[in-house]
Amino acid sequence: MGDPDDIDDVPRIYVACLACYSAGRLHGRWFDVGTDPDGLHHEVLSYFATGCETCGSYEPECPECRAFATPFPCGGEELAVHDREGLGSAGEGYDLEHLCAVAALLEDFPERPVLAYLSEVDRDVEQAREGLRDSYAGSWNSAAEWAESWAEDADLGVEQLWPYVDWAHFAHDLELGGDVRTVEAEGSVHMFWR
Ligand SMILES: [Zn+2]
Ligand SMILES: [Zn+2]
Numbered sequence: 001m002g003d004p005d006d007i008d009d010v011p012r013i014y015v016a017c018l019a020c021y022s023a024g025r026l027h028g029r030w031f032d033v034g035t036d037p038d039g040l041h042h043e044v045l046s047y048f049a050t051g052c053e054t055c056g057s058y059e060p061e062c063p064e065c066r067a068f069a070t071p072f073p074c075g076g077e078e079l080a081v082h083d084r085e086g087l088g089s090a091g092e093g094y095d096l097e098h099l100c101a102v103a104a105l106l107e108d109f110p111e112r113p114v115l116a117y118l119s120e121v122d123r124d125v126e127q128a129r130e131g132l133r134d135s136y137a138g139s140w141n142s143a144a145e146w147a148e149s150w151a152e153d154a155d156l157g158v159e160q161l162w163p164y165v166d167w168a169h170f171a172h173d174l175e176l177g178g179d180v181r182t183v184e185a186e187g188s189v190h191m192f193w194r
Contacts, residue, residue: 009086011103015044015094019076027074033087035104037096044079044096048072088115090123101125105132112136 016028029047033040042060050073051057052064059065070077079094087102102125105114109132121127140146151161174180181192 011086011099011106012084013081013087013099014083015048016080016082017048017072017074017076018078018080020074021080021082025074027076028082033096033099033103035100035107037100040096040100045069048076048079088118088123098123098125105129109133113139 011033012030013033014028014030020027027048031040031044031047042058046058046060049058049065049069051059052062052068055062055065058069080092081090081094081099082092084090084099086106087099090099090102102114102118102123105118105125105128108129112132114128114132117132118125118128121131137146137150140149171180175182178194181194183190183192
């Protein structure tokens with residue numbers, strides 16, 4: 001069960017500078033999360049970091065900019081993810097590999113309950129991908145509804161379903177329908193055809 005994830009909810013994260021956060025300053029921004037962790041990392045750095053002397057501002061393609069990306073001009077070095085939308089309950093760690101892998105799952109399985117299933121498998125992305133791809137058996141109003149349909153499709157014989165017959169319910173209906181009469185006496189139920 002569980003509703004499919006809200007596909008209108010574009011995955012995004014709020015990345016904050018920890019040094020500023022500890023000092024009570026707001027230093028961070030929302031970033032859309034795609035499927036490329038490296039690209040996202042450079043996008044984040046181009047907001048927080050400064051560039052090398054040649055570039056002036058941070059250029060992802062420049063090795064020197066990359067080498068001197070931290071500390072930031074504010075003195076901060078560490079980043080944290082302080083909020084997220086459309087990605088489930090990931091922690092605060094700056095783990096773009098994981099977050100982009102989740103975004104990739106959402107992109108690959110738009111009709112399946114990606115986030116709910118992910119938390120079901122302890123946010124193990126590989127396990128989730130396998131399950132969503134190979135083990136998904138559809139969306140139903142209840143597990144009972146699925147079981148009925150599955151028993152029908154699998155053409156289960158009556159003897160396999162026998163143990164699950166609700167005999168009390170059956171007997172009650174026979175009684176109400178006027179087929180039988182029950183008389184209780186001396187601790188037993190005595191049955192009479194009508
Ligand atoms: Zn800062
Ligand atoms: Zn540079």
